[in-house]
Amino acid sequence: MSKIQTLMRYAAAAAAALVLSACGSQEPEMPWQSVSWDEAGLEMRFPCAPEFARTPVDFGMEIGSVPVSMMGCDAVDSTFAMSQWVLNDAAQADDALAFWEVAVLSQFDAVDGDDAKSGAQFVPAGAMDLPRSIRATVQGVGRAGWTVTTHGVWFARKEGDKARIYHAVIYAPKAYHQTANTFFNSIILK
Secondary structure, eight states: OOHHHHHHHHHHHHHHHTOSOOOSSSOOOOOOEEEEETTTTEEEEESSOOEEEEEEEEOSSSSOEEEEEEEEEEETTEEEEEEEEEESOGGGHHHHHHHHHHHHHTTSEEOOBTTBOTTEEOOOTTSOOOTTOEEEEEEEEOTTSSEEEEEEEEEEEEETTEEEEEEEEEEESSOOHHHHHHHHHTOEEO
């Protein structure tokens, strides 16, 4: 198992551990706040104050380990996170997105909302228009045995000959499509 798969499974298990039960059909209200991340060249809204971390990850692309930076936090019963790293060859950006998507999506089944179809194009203003720049919502059973829903988006931005690879994600006890819309639609590349 790759380090990214281990990270994704750990994050899913952490989100599931927050959940004792998912009550009612309404999505939780969140205290959204703007967060600016200069290193990543973006602004977005989080429902909590994110913490920052960095870890080396080998994506299996024959480029060795790269430093992946992350910011994330827990709010109500969910984990919210954004990760990013720089790829030295922008021509490989779509392949990098594909690897990350497989690491997350291959373990679960799609759970679509009316306006949140898995595999739908997700290209924020300023991002590269790539086939693997998508949004997906999937559901499965996490390590702790609880149902985990993962809302995720993957996209990239060209920076000279390089590309910055992004992945924003929510781990929740069930599908929170409106919360995911608020989170993902708040992403602004600077």
